[in-house]
Amino acid sequence: MSKSRSNYDVIIVGAGIAGCALAHGLSTLSRATPLRIAIVERSLAEPDRIVGELLQPGGVMALQRLGMEGCLEGIDAVKVHGYCVVENGTSVHIPYPGVHEGRSFHHGRFIMKLREAARAARGVELVEATVTELIPREGGKGIAGVRVARKGKDGEEDTTEALGAALVVVADGCFSNFRAAVMGGAAVKPETKSHFVGAILKDARLPIPNHGTVALVKGFGPVLLYQISEHDTRMLVDVKAPLPADLKVCAHILSNIVPQLPAALHLPIQRALDAERLRRMPNSFLPPVEQGATRGAVLVGDAWNMRHPLTGGGMTVALNDVVVLRDLLGSVGDLGDWRQVASTVNILSVALYDLFGADGELQVLRTGCFKYFERGGDCIDGPVSLLSGIAPSPMLLAYHFFSVAFYSIYVIAVGAQNGSAKQVLAVPGALQYPALCVKGLRVFYTACVVFGPLLWTELRW
Known part of the structure; x- marks a missing residue:
């Protein structure tokens, strides 16, 4: 059975982190007429996932900017003050700078609090249905809405319905069904x-x-x-x-x-x-690609861009993207004319994963990274500010990444290639230095190979 079209200003596909936060954020915009927003989610039951359980301080700050910090209360969440890196029985303490702190929690409990906040927001409606397709505009240039299927209750027939909107935001996660439809020829597979x-x-x-x-x-x-x-x-x-x-x-x-x-x-x-x-x-890993080719539709969250979850940066990136998108849409008269959003946590997550699961020259960089953290001071404060989303600066990231590379070369030059911080350094003999110079060049080249393409991927668009 089909029903007639319902019209909204914004339709959000997916009631996860990004979808709920964006709906709540858009509801707070100062407009003469409040936006009418629909969030469409296949199931509003509590989800059960093993990732999306650590929110970095940068994500907590984004929640505060959205007025949703209350979603961290009442879910038995744990305050997180930093990291401990352990290797071969040796540990390095990496605290968050200043008074910043993150939160860790059961993913499903946090999602239900976000949905509760979105449902209570002005002009927001949660729709439990499956989006089956994006409806093209007349002439095929752009997206005019979505078609949804609702399950019938108590033996009733299933129904389909067309929902129209000026803007469709696709936030249906890493397994997005509509990434290619929005990106067209620019779509990249994870x-x-x-x-x-x-x-x-x-x-x-x-x-x-x-x-x-x-x-x-x-x-x-x-x-x-x-x-x-x-x-x-x-x-x-x-x-x-x-x-x-x-x-x-x-x-x-x-x-x-x-x-x-x-x-x-x-x-x-x-x-x-x-x-x-x-x-x-x-x-x-899914690199960001510039959006805007498909009028009336945009991707956000993991549907658009993913990084390795090693750094726990996914929710922080999504929430900060939501803040930017909320602010952009607040100054846009035509909601179908939005173009791009940026984030920079991706480079760090992939680079650190390459190092922490390393061998060969990357093993040298991994040892150098561990010893770099052991130095303390700015060698911890800078990287953890990047990791936590407090200071998302590509140039700061480049500085510390190549500082690790040069320090790794220094470590092998003084003979501390392996072992713990307590190892007594054994300075190599003169005949060993030509080989060490070659190895140092190979280590620096490897650092460039790891970091360069990631930086280019993030900044080129």
Whole structure:
């Protein structure tokens, strides 16, 4: 059964982080006539995901700018004050600068609070339905709305309905069904190099309370741990694609990963692997592409742009994009004429993932990065300001990235190629320096190869 068209000013596809935040943000714009906004979501039940559980300080600040900081209350969220990086039994404390703090939580609880805030906002309607297609404008130039399918209740027939709007915002996440429809020939497919395998540890004790833990595991990708409620700690293990079966993953974690983690985590991990099914999530990279070719439609959040979740920057990027988009639309008369939004967290996430799962010259950079953090001061404050979304500056990122590269070369020059910070440096002999010079050049070249394309990808559009 089909119904007649309903008209809105804005239709948002997806009631996740970006969709709910944008709806609430647009409802606060000072306009003579409030916007009529529809958020269309396939299911309004609480979602269950293993990522989207750590909000960096930059994301908390964006929530405050949107007037939605109350969504962090009443969900048993945990305050996060920084990171602890662990390798070979040695740990480095990386606190957030100043009074900044993040939050970690169960993803589904946070989503339900965001939906509650959006539902209560002026002019916003939550529609539980599946978007089946984007409706083209007459003549095929642009998008005029969406077609949705609603499930019938109590034996009633399913219905379809056309919803029209001046602007359609596609925020349906990393598995977006409409990315190609909005981007057309500019659409790029996400690249997946690994997966996070997740489990919840009960009453685990992390090396530093209220800090995310990044464990660098020799021969394998990094392991992330952070507390998401009073008794629950999320563990994410990076596993290269293609992903093997659960039993093989469990065996891999127990035999290769657990022995390299702090001893206090061994028993909680064993219990978690025995108690629950492992959850999986692809770690995808999707570079931003300039939008505006399709009139009346725009992508936001993971539907448009993804970075490796190692740095926990996804929600921070999405919320800051929402702030920018909200402000742009507040000054635009024609809601179908918006063009572009920027973010810069992506470079850091991919570059750090390349380093933390490294071998060869990248292993030298990884060791140099760890020792760079051990220096403290600006060697921690600068990188963590970037990581947390407090200071999203590509030039600051370039400065610290190449500082790590040069410090890595210094480390091999003085003979501390491996081992912990307590290792006694053994200065190489004169005959070793020609080979070390060649290795240093290779390390610097590798740093350029890692960082250069990422910077170009982010800035070219």
